[in-house]
Amino acid sequence: MPSNSCEHGPELVTVREASFHLFRGLGFDRIFGNPGSTELPMFRDFPPDFRYVLGLSECGVVAMADGYAQASGRAALVNLHSAAGVGHAMGSIFTAYRNATPLVITAGQQARSMLPFEPYLYSMQPTELPRPYVKWSCEPARAQDVPLALARAYRTAMQYPRGPVLVSVPVDDWDVTTSPVPAREMDFTLRPSRTSITAIADALQASRRPVFVVGSEVDRDGAWHRMVQLAEQQNALVWVAPASSRCCFPENHRLFAGFLPRSREGIVAALAGSDLVVVVGAPLFTYHVEGAGPHTPASAAVFHVTDDPNAAAWCPVGTSVIASIRSAVDELLATCGPVDRTAQKGRIMPSPIGIREAVIDVASMLQVLADCRPEDSIIVEEAPSIRGDIQERLPCLRPGSFFTASSGGLGYSLPASIGVAMARPGAPIIALIGDGSSMYSIQAIWTAVEHDLPITFVIANNRGYSALKKFARVFGMDGALGSDIRGIDFVALAQGQGCDGERVSDPEALERALGTAFARKAPYLVEVVLA
Structure with a gap:
């Protein structure tokens, strides 16, 4: 009888080995963490090509990883202790969610055989604890599925709008054998439709006093320089959206108008006189105080370009376009032509002050x-x-x-x-x-x-x-x-x-x-x- 090569599957490795192999393929080289007892087996024979960044509180650890991911443009890997550790970290997980920061968080869990008896330091509902401030959370049904869950977690974190995800891993899973999981390529870009880009371009062409409102997504998606080119091409003032967490436009530029307040009436007053408002890379709008009346000047048409379908869904006015910001700005630059429009004047910077006082304010x-x-x-x-x-x-x-x-x-x-x-x-x-x-x-x-x-x-x-x-x-x-x-x-x-x-x-x-x-x-x- 001829031999059947299909009887031999791929070489089996431990869940720990498969996970670190996956992490390498995804570009991770460090783990931000504050360890607990249920995480120790994850780090047995810790690989020398990885770096462990120790923080002295879980909330601080997640914030460190957030800063790293924001500044590098890549996802960061975080390890937390089970229920108590995740609870300590929730303030920073909330911020990571609002910052749209891609974080892959692993959290410890007690051994599977102990879970029916509600053991010390176990997480009762590990997938529910971090919600709604993670995009996805999972405790795999089998130990062998942990690497698959981590692969899915990474892809989910990196999809627009980016954000944190969490995988709960029982302590005894790391030494179980499983098959390696490859790190496959994905194109995460969301491209705008030709119809939507043409509509914005036509509105810009017809406008006499357009303004752009830019948000964190502009810097986050690498569209900063192209956004400057678009504003200069259109001779349009640029405001920064309320509660922006990044530098979205050069704040000494002749077209820079300033920062919008977090109030409805204040925004309408700031944008008064405009006949077109194009919001790029921010919600429309983030408020901090109760208000009433219109969200934008009644005389202005409104377009909203965002990579967040949820922000597009609750957007109260205008036409929303869901797309990666860099892709949308590139398409607008290629579609829009130069305009014969009088340049508007941006904000006036305050004069430098003397520093000879005996006290400092x-x-x-x-x-x-x-x-x-x-x-x-x-x-x-x-x-x-x-x-x-x-x-x-x-x-x-x-x-x-x-x-x-x-x-x-x-x-x-x-x-x-x-x-x-x-x-x-x-x-x-x-x-x-x-x-x-x-x-x-x-x-x-x-x-x-x-x-x-x-x-x-x-x-x-x-x-x-x-x-x-x-x-x-x-x-x-x-x-x-x-x-x-x-x-x-x-x-x-x-x-x-x-x-x-x-x-x-x-x-x-x-x-x-x-x-x-x-x-x-x-x-x-x-x-x-x-x-």
Whole structure:
């Protein structure tokens, strides 16, 4: 009888070996994590070509991975402990979802044979715990299916709109044998229809006063320079959408109009006089306060270009086009022709201020930062009470030069600056963080020290949650309960983790401190005591 070669399947390997083989094929070379007992077998004989980035809290770990994915343009791999660890991480998972950051999260689970008895440290409903802030979650029915689930998780995370996914893996799955899973190629680009592009191009051709409103997707999808070309071709003003988390347009450009507020009436007032509004790479619109009336000027036609079908579905007005932003902008550039239109005037930048005062306020702090920052520096910001001042006095001029959280949650940007630094080796990173924000994740400084990253942590110390105090006025309140923070020594907190630093209270001292920090090319903390 002839031999049947089909009797021999592919060579079997452990789930752990198959998973790391898949990770290599997908381009992963590091895992961000804070380990627990149910994750230990995943890291048995940890491969030497991988790097484990340890963070001292799960929330910080996810934020580090988010910063790395945002700055690299690739998905990041995260490992969390079971129920408690995922719970600790939920604030940053929420931010990753709002940031549209592709994260592949693995979470530990107790051994399968123990699950009927509700053992210690098990996750009762592991796929439900992170919802709705993951795009997909799974605990495979069989150990052998873990690599298949990880492959699907990656592809789901990378599909537009990108976002986090989670795979729960029982602790005894890693040593079970299974077949390897190849990392297959996929084209994730969403191309716009010719009809939709022609409609926008025709509207631009007929418009007398068009405006573009750009959002984070422009920078995220690599469309920054092409968006500048499109605005110049059309001689159209450009606004940044509310709650944008990236630098979407050069903020000193002659066509840059400014930042839209997060209120319905404020947006309509800002866009008044326009006869066409083309929103590119953002929702239409993100509000923070209750409003009434129209969403855009009644005289303006509206088009909305987004890679998020959900944002297109709830868009209240206009015509929505679902497409990858770079693809859509490229198509518009190729279709639209130059126009004979009087160029509109963008915003007027404030004049530089003197820095000779004996005390330092927000404006002078930002002026010193603007004057001293290296040309190739990247700002990772979480100082919501002074964000308007930052937008006015610390303009971002390059793609990939600014990152923050689009969720409104605190504790993201300090650890995210670590991921950004890892993704952009050599670039000076400025983590501009409020005093209240920093305390959500101050232990992330330890990871920056461990990896000797060139991050200057600038803590804007105004001794409280000033954003909350300002927002209280919306409700007619004079101040906010529990919004004062006093007596924290941020330099001591940094030094206790091996990071040098200093406290400053006048502009000249800040200038000297920043010079020291940038020259060191290592973690350094500057606490700025604001008047």
